[in-house]
Amino acid sequence: MKTMILAxxxxxxxxxxxxxxxxxxxxxxxxxxxxxxxxxxAARQEEPITVIDATGKIVTMAENFTEKYGVQATGxxxxxxxxxxxxxxxxxxxxxxxxxxxxxxxxxxTSQILPQGFGVSWFPPDLADEVPENYRNPxxxxxxxxxxxxxxxxxxxxxxxxxxxxxxxxxxxGRVAIPDPLLRNETMFWFNQLATNSDDKMAEAYEAYFGExxxxxxxxxxxxxxxxxxxxxPVVTKGDSDVGPIxxxxxxxxxxxGLLSAAIFRHADRDGYSMGICExxxxxxxxxxxxxxxxxxxxxxxxxxxxFVHYMMTGEGMAPQLSDGKISTNENAVMPEDEHSGVFxxxxxxxxxxxxxxxxxxxxxxxxxxxxxxxxx
Numbered sequence: 001m002k003t004m005i006l007a008x009x010x011x012x013x014x015x016x017x018x019x020x021x022x023x024x025x026x027x028x029x030x031x032x033x034x035x036x037x038x039x040x041x042a043a044r045q046e047e048p049i050t051v052i053d054a055t056g057k058i059v060t061m062a063e064n065f066t067e068k069y070g071v072q073a074t075g076x077x078x079x080x081x082x083x084x085x086x087x088x089x090x091x092x093x094x095x096x097x098x099x100x101x102x103x104x105x106x107x108x109x110t111s112q113i114l115p116q117g118f119g120v121s122w123f124p125p126d127l128a129d130e131v132p133e134n135y136r137n138p139x140x141x142x143x144x145x146x147x148x149x150x151x152x153x154x155x156x157x158x159x160x161x162x163x164x165x166x167x168x169x170x171x172x173x174g175r176v177a178i179p180d181p182l183l184r185n186e187t188m189f190w191f192n193q194l195a196t197n198s199d200d201k202m203a204e205a206y207e208a209y210f211g212e213x214x215x216x217x218x219x220x221x222x223x224x225x226x227x228x229x230x231x232x233x234p235v236v237t238k239g240d241s242d243v244g245p246i247x248x249x250x251x252x253x254x255x256x257x258g259l260l261s262a263a264i265f266r267h268a269d270r271d272g273y274s275m276g277i278c279e280x281x282x283x284x285x286x287x288x289x290x291x292x293x294x295x296x297x298x299x300x301x302x303x304x305x306x307x308f309v310h311y312m313m314t315g316e317g318m319a320p321q322l323s324d325g326k327i328s329t330n331e332n333a334v335m336p337e338d339e340h341s342g343v344f345x346x347x348x349x350x351x352x353x354x355x356x357x358x359x360x361x362x363x364x365x366x367x368x369x370x371x372x373x374x375x376x377x
Contacts, residue, residue, distance in 0.1 A: 024122035027295060028302035031125050039310065040069055042303035048072035049099040049304045053291075054080055055263065057320040058102070064320070065311050071304050080104045081185060084113065087296060091118040096298035099305045102141055102312060104291050106355060107189050109138060111362035119294035124310040127330065131313060134355075135329040139293045141312045143327040145262040145343045145350055146186075146240075147286035151248050151255035152276030159278035160257070163209040164202075167257060168228035176229070177246040177258035180236040181372050187259075188368040189361040190287045190351070195222035196361075197354045201283035208282065223371065230375035240264055248273030259286065262325025265341035277346060284351040288327075 024031075029042055051062050051073050062075030076098075078086065083101050090096045101119065103109050113119045121138035128136070150159050161167065167176050181187040194202055203221035206214040216224040237243055240260035244267050247258040257278075268275045278285050293309040295302070311317035315333025322328060323336045325343045335344045343350075 024120045024295070024306075027120060027122070027297075027299070028306050034125050036124075036126055036310065039303055039307050040071075043069065043071045043301070043307040046071075046301035046304045048074065049299070049301045049308060050074050050076060050097060051100040051102075051308055052076045052078045052083055052086070052098055053102040054078065054083070054104055055321060055324065055326075057324065060320045061312070061317060062308075065308060065317065068311075069307060071307060073304070073308060081183070084108055087113060087118050087294065090296065091116075091298060094298065096296045096300070099296055099299040099301055100308050101294045101296070102291050103294050104144060104289055105185050105189070106138075106140075106290050106292055106353060107358040107361035107365070108185065109292050109294060110355065110358045113294060114138065117297055120297055121292065122295060122306055122309055124306070124313060127310070127313055130330045130332050132329070132331065139309060139313065140290045140329050141293050141309075142291050142318055142321060142329060144289040144291060145286060145325055145327065145341075145347065146259060146289060147262060147341070147343060147350070148257060148259055148278040148281055149244075149247055149264075149275045150257050150278055151252060151274050153248070153250065153274035154252060154255050155276075159276065159281060161278065162280055163205055163282045164284070165206055165209040165225060165228075168225065168232050170232075172232060172257065174233045174235065175254065175256050176232065176234040177243045177256045178234050178236060179240050179243060179259070180238065182369055183238065185365060186287075186289050188365050188372070189353075189358075190289075191222060191226050191368050192361045192364050193287075193353055193357065194351065195220040196357050198222075198283065198351060205283045226368075226371065227375045230372050241267060244268055244275060245271070245273055248275045250274070262341040262343040266324055269340050277341060277343060279346050279349065281349070285346060285349040286351070288347070288350040288352050290353055290355070291326075 056077045058075035062073040065073045083103055086098055123136040123139040199220045199222050203214050214221050218224045243258040243260045244264040247256050248268050295305045299305050315328055315330050318328045323339055325341045
């Protein structure tokens with residue numbers, strides 16, 4: 001087992017003070033009256049809860065939670081964009097049916113969901129010694145690695161490229177598979193994070209690859225890279241589960257590169273196709289996407305909802321997702337040895353979201369979507 005010491009990843013999340021019309025103190029027992037035993041007892045007096053995440057592992061997590069605490073929870077898999085619609089519509093209609101969300105669109109959460117009072121973020125006080133401060137406000141449960149991957153059955157000496165700018169070259173035209181950025185806001189948020197916080201690294205990578213400084217009319221090196229990638233006719237799919245087989249299907253002479261979640265490596269082992277992480281890719285091998293626990297402000301079972309958040313922020317609760325490469329924010333959690341991708345060993349090469357600029361990510365979402373559409377024609 002591999003201990004998850006997150007300090008080594010130099011993560012930049014956290015430090016955002018959130019204002020909301022609803023405070024977590026207004027839901028269930030207050031932090032001043034809090035103990036885990038008291039929370040469990042209060043939760044057992046409430047109605048069953050529904051919990052949502054973008055992974056099917058939430059079903060198993062809910063079942064394990066029910067067995068552990070005797071508090072009924074039902075897990076439902078739902079995409080990030082659908083989660084936003086559900087929590088918004090249920091709040092606006094005053095008809096809350098979903099109690100807890102584990103949401104991957106952090107900029108949407110900090111810029112819209114929490115400030116508008118649709119949901120609240122609550123951190124379990126008794127976990128303060130186990131979860132670094134920069135993951136407590138909002139309550140970040142885990143970090144989901146998305147990586148550039150290649151067919152390691154064909155490219156047996158390692159990744160065929162060592163620089164992200166290579167993906168904009170003619171040799172990779174039509175040979176890069178990615179989930180449709182217009183369906184995955186996290187990709188657009190990543191573009192803005194790169195432009196805002198890591199554009200110097202994108203420019204340095206350009207110069208290292210082409211041998212000369214970047215000269216562009218675009219606002220940033222990142223924008224130039226996005227423009228060239230979009231124009232290079234990447235194959236877009238509905239989701240990353242479709243990207244894996246495109247990369248790793250047997251019998252290819254010139255297989256695709258692709259961007260996908262580390263969880264898809266489990267699919268590859270199960271279904272018999274070949275993939276490897278592009279270790280050493282400059283400036284980043286992918287992105288580390290945070291997931292934040294959000295409790296519906298109008299839940300009828302606030303203590304059960306808080307108890308589930310507590311559960312998600314422990315290694316035991318998050319265990320079903322760790323085998324898919326997710327990284328718990330709880331420093332006492334451990335990564336299973338049978339995790340399929342090996343991403344834990346290269347986590348320091350992933351780009352990390354800086355939550356101090358997530359408001360800008362949200363504000364510029366439409367700009368990046370329009371920019372992609374124009375250059376992908």
